[in-house]
Amino acid sequence: MSLTDKAIEQLRELISTGALPPGxxxxxxxxxxxxxxxxRNLAREAVKALAVARILEVRRGDGTYVTSLEPSLLLEGLGGAVELLQGDAGALLDLMEVRRLLEPMTxxxxxxxxxxxxxxxxxxxxxxxxxxxDDVERLNSHDAAFHRAxxxxxxxxTLLTILEGVSGRTLRARVWRGLVDAQAAGRTxxxxxxxxxxxxxxxxxxSQAAALMHVNSTERWLREHLESGSTIRDEAQAVTRPKVRQNP
Structure with a gap:
């Protein structure tokens, strides 16, 4: 463990023990x-790291405060981290597995x-x-809102925040599913x-059974799609890339 990591751990302990309570x-x-x-340099680095993790909030001209430490705040970065896994088929399927475990029970x-x-x-x-x-973007926007509701x-x-973080990635998969499979919208x-x-x-x-059927359907399509050699990222670029109009 580096000196910076030890500094972060020491500061985190002050917060977790209540010596520095929320707010x-x-x-x-x-x-x-x-x-x-x-x-002072190590203390500064520890503060910066915990600020990135939403544990601390640096207010210019006022000082540094412990945040509310609410789950929605601390887990906020999960969705962003998931988005970085776009090109990793194995990680994407792992996320689908997590969703299959959580969403039916939810x-x-x-x-x-x-x-x-x-x-x-x-x-x-x-x-x-x-x-x-017939509008893939609107369909998937309300799809996400449906599950959030x-x-x-x-x-x-806490459950809501975790599911939103995981489903942010699978939402993209459903978008491409609708684009490549004309029948997907009706089934979804x-x-x-x-x-x-x-x-x-x-x-x-x-309710649990219906949600499990839905997640399984999406996961099955995704596995078949990825096994065919297609990637979510490639399709995203193909769809969002401006089309060049050719002269007849």
């Missing part, structure tokens, strides 16, 4: 360095807790998906309708 202001750099038995939990207002929000996005079935209905912000819509119907019935077992 508290850190001592001035010289005092903090002395308290930790570090050089949907089952949502069925036991979902309010009428939350169910109406899920239906709003389902209706929008029906209207946008379901996860949000559990009332578990039917899968979402089954999830909504199960939620509306407040049936946890049926």
């Amino acid at each position: 508290s202001k850190l001592p001035p750099e010289p005092d903090l360095a002395a308290q930790l038995g570090l050089s 949907t089952a939990l949502a069925a036991t807790r979902i309010s009428d207002e939350a169910l109406a929000e899920v239906k709003r996005h389902l209706d929008a998906m029906r209207e946008a079935r 379901v996860a949000s209905a559990t009332g578990n912000d 819509l039917a899968e979402h309708e089954a999830i909504f119907d199960a939620l509306a019935a407040r049936d946890a077992t049926l």
Whole structure:
């Protein structure tokens, strides 16, 4: 472990033990360095690292504070990290496996807790998906919102944040799925309708099964697609690259 890593660990320990609780202001750099038995340079590096991790917030002209340490804040970087895995087929399939483990249980939990207002929000996005079935971008935008509304209905912000981070990558996979397979939009819509119907019935077992079928369908397509030699990144570039109009 490097000296910088040790400095980070020492500062993290002050926060985890409550010596520096959420919202508290850190001592001035010289005092903090002395308290930790570090050089000012190491203390500064530790603060920078924890600021990047959203554990600390540096406010210019005011000082450095411990953030709220809420899951939605600390796990914020998960989605960004997932986006860096675009060209790694193995990592992408691993993420699909994580989603397969989490999303069905999340949907089952949502069925036991979902309010009428939350169910109406899920239906709003389902209706929008029906209207946008020929518009891949809108379809997938409401697809993501649909799943977010379901996860949000559990009332578990940590679960919501983790699922959003993992699903951010699989959302891209569904976009390309819609582009390369003309029948994908209809199948995806039917899968979402089954999830909504199960939620509306407040049936946890049926909701879990419907969500599992949906994730399995996406994962199966993705495996076949990647095995064919195609890559999500290549398709993204092909679709977003401006088309050159040729003279007849």
